[in-house]
Amino acid sequence: MxxxxxxxxxxxxxxxxxxxxxxxxxxxxxxxxxxxxxxxxxxxxxxxxxxxxxxxxxxxxxxxxxxxxxxxxxxxxxxxxxxxxxxxxxxxxxxxxxxxxxxxxxxxxxxxxxxxxxxxxxxxxxxxxxxxxxxxxxxxxxxxxxxxxxxxxxxxxxxxxxxxxxxxxxxxxxxxxxxxxxxxxxxxxxxxxxxxxxxxxxxxxxxxxxxxxxxxxxxxxxxxxxxxxVTKADGQKFGKTESGTIWLDPNKTSPYYFYQFWLGTADADVYKFLKYFTFMAPEEIDEIEQADLSSGKRPQAQSVLAEAVTKLVHGEQGLSAAVRISSSLFSGDLLELTEADFDQLCLDGLPATDIAGTSLSLVEALVSTGLAMSNRAAREFVEAGAVYVNGRKVENLDARIGLEDSLYGRYIVLKRGKKLFHLMRLT
RNA sequence: GGAGGGGUUCCCGAGUGGCUAAAGGGAUCAGACUGUAAAUCUGACGCGCGAGCUUCGGUGGUUCGAAUCCACCCCCCUCCA
Missing domain, CATH: 3.40.50.620 (HUPs)
Known part of the structure; x- marks a missing residue:
């Protein structure tokens, strides 16, 4: 600064x-x-x-x-x-x-x-x-x-x-x-x-x-x-997502979700947002843009932006929590996570739900974790191949999940669509 | 206070007695392609596995049958006073 x-x-x-x-x-x-x-x-x-x-x-x-x-x-x-x-x-x-x-x-x-x-x-x-x-x-x-x-x-x-x-x-x-x-x-x-x-x-x-x-x-x-x-190149309203406004209060929008929001910034907006939302020098931002353009690969700007803003709003700790969750979910192998890692993910703000009972249908699970609004929607997701249990795609409508699917006897990671994760804890 | 217009599913907006869970658009979601991007294509989009059920500001009627007709009420807008 x-x-x-x-x-x-x-x-x-x-x-x-x-x-x-x-x-x-x-x-x-x-x-x-x-x-x-x-x-x-x-x-x-x-x-x-x-x-x-x-x-x-x-x-x-x-x-x-x-x-x-x-x-x-x-x-x-x-x-x-x-x-x-x-x-x-x-x-x-x-x-x-x-x-x-x-x-x-x-x-x-x-x-x-x-x-x-x-x-x-x-x-x-x-x-x-x-x-x-x-x-x-x-x-x-x-x-x-x-x-x-x-x-x-x-x-x-x-x-x-x-x-x-x-x-x-x-x-x-x-x-x-x-x-x-x-x-x-x-x-x-x-x-x-x-x-x-x-x-x-x-x-x-x-x-x-x-x-x-x-x-x-x-x-x-x-x-x-x-x-x-703040406007977006595609004309949509800035700061709103399907699940609502992006708040600064970590209890309303978790640092993890907050980080993900910025990571998802469109290329067309990301350099502008770096100028708006960070204290980085404009020249430095221009350099990033040039580097991204010539790299021909996935741009770096989104991660720079997500890190800077998350750190600003949620501090060093919030940022590292967000990065930790993101890398385990998106690039890591879930099976490699330790039990302690799962405990940490809960603390870090990965959405989690406690589920009582030893076995329930996948459809029920999707609804009770909020990943699907209704049974009908849940079925649709399963049939469309949009649902993953612990990283494995499940397309069987009658599938049940329970103890035998859990990691460390209590954790099940549900994924719906490309980006939405939810941790189930069996109790 | 008077006259007129209007309240439809997330939003806009069709629909004036059955063919209407309700056109069309937008938004959203999922899949494919990708880079957790954009664009594009495909599909879904009240609830229910289903038969079916519950919706069109509210309440009560008319009718075999209503979002559509009637009564009253609530709210909004316009003009007049």
């Missing part, structure tokens, strides 16, 4: 991490002339951050690494309202209790990625409930709302769809979200001298709202920078 270029904006630019910048030239000289304070907001919409949050979070870190002071804002207040930006439908409100529980979890996660003990530019985690929570309706309307023109608010691209599309709509609650986020920026300017907000490009409307408000309320001159939304 020491080799991070001093010219931060140039680095961000060559990573493709800059989408929009307000008052660009002015901002550039602002940024290089002194240590600045910046922030990015994270709303509690679930009990964990997911990989989509990594881009702004790492961007905060990138700023910190060159000496700026990052504020990570948790939206204890805004999370109660719901950001309508580019959302096609109104969202269900969560209860205050639920949201405050999520706030606590997010705070813990945010702390992992920033340095809170580096003197002047130590990071700070803030919660907008602190200032928004005690705002009265009259204060909100008189002191803040007065600065906003509805005319300009309805022009925002981010709510256009909701306003114009037949069959859609937007509540006053969500429509007001922008005002709250704008107020955050103004307030952080006042409290911390924060002069920059970063966020995904979908946040541009909310950010510019804050820039205007900081000027109107405090005569502050502040800036906004947006990061690109």
């Amino acid at each position: 020491a080799d991070l270029p001093m010219d931060l904006l140039k680095d961000l630019g060559s990573r493709g991490l800059i989408s929009q910048i307000s008052s660009e030239d002015e901002f550039k000289s602002h940024l290089v002339s002194a240590q600045r304070t910046l922030y990015s907001g994270f709303d509690p919409t679930a009990d964990s951050l997911h990989i989509g949050h990594l881009v702004p979070l790492l961007a905060l870190r990138r700023f910190q690494l060159v000496g700026h002071k990052p504020l990570a804002l948790v939206g204890g207040a805004t999370g109660l309202i719901g950001d309508p930006s580019f959302k096609s439908a109104e969202r269900q409100l969560n209860t205050a209790d639920v949201v405050s529980g999520w706030v606590a979890k997010l705070q813990g996660q945010l702390e992992q990625y920033l340095d809170f003990n580096c003197g002047e530019n130590s990071a700070v985690v803030v919660n907008n409930l602190e200032w928004t929570g005690r705002l009265s309706a009259l204060e909100f309307l008189r002191d803040i709302g007065k600065h906003f023109s509805v005319n300009s608010m309805i022009q925002k691209e981010s709510v256009r769809q909701r306003l114009e599309r037949e069959g859609s709509g937007i509540s006053f609650t969500e429509f007001s979200y922008m005002i709250l986020q704008s107020y955050d920026f103004a307030e952080l300017y006042k409290r911390y001298g924060c002069t920059l907000q970063i966020g995904g490009s979908d946040q541009w409307g909310n950010i510019t709202g804050g820039i205007d408000l900081a000027r109107r309320m405090h005569q502050g001159h502040v800036y906004g920078l947006t990061l690109p939304l």
Whole structure:
């Protein structure tokens, strides 16, 4: 990380991490002339951050690494309202209790990625409930709302769809979200001298709202920078798989699965993702790309990416666990694993289920381990030759598995399809 | 408050009394080919081994038979006030 270029904006630019910048030239000289304070907001919409949050979070870190002071804002207040930006439908409100529980979890996660003990530019985690929570309706309307023109608010691209599309709509609650986020920026300017907000490009409307408000309320001159939304070459949504979102919380997405997710990155995306999600120098990434192109073999970039991001999120231990499981399952011979290896795989996060009884049908096993949604589906998988027991393909619908199939008298590895493994423990 | 439009299987979206578990597309899954990639091809895609069963916002009706007709209710959208 020491080799991070001093010219931060140039680095961000060559990573493709800059989408929009307000008052660009002015901002550039602002940024290089002194240590600045910046922030990015994270709303509690679930009990964990997911990989989509990594881009702004790492961007905060990138700023910190060159000496700026990052504020990570948790939206204890805004999370109660719901950001309508580019959302096609109104969202269900969560209860205050639920949201405050999520706030606590997010705070813990945010702390992992920033340095809170580096003197002047130590990071700070803030919660907008602190200032928004005690705002009265009259204060909100008189002191803040007065600065906003509805005319300009309805022009925002981010709510256009909701306003114009037949069959859609937007509540006053969500429509007001922008005002709250704008107020955050103004307030952080006042409290911390924060002069920059970063966020995904979908946040541009909310950010510019804050820039205007900081000027109107405090005569502050502040800036906004947006990061690109992560897109995939095949047009699919980034960060979602068949089994759902890729979370940062190891209890929601195991390090093993997390590692596998990155390993499966398409060639068309992998170099871009290296630039987005790692601190490797762009030149170094370009070199990997060149090497992969000329090797004519399977590219290395995916493993580099998977290792870097898994290590960043789950640490050295999480990474080695993920690699250990992956190599036993995909390249090792299962029969060569020792009993201790199996115990370790369980601890490492290989999905496992305890099965009572000495013998059950393969179809039942597939369903009870969740490898198949229903008996019908399970049969289909077996008939299609998609099911392996301890590495051996089984196509017999009536097959039973039990003690005699187990390794060390209790372990059976089921595989469905090319990548999905599940460990059964007989009890 | 008034008038009109709408709620269909993961999503979009056909379907207005039986031929409809419900067209088509997307997503997803599996197989083949590969590199745990992409593209392509093949197949699956409510549940059930099966006879069959349970679905089309909810409840209750009409009918031999309803996603389709009727009543009431809930939710969404548009316009008017």
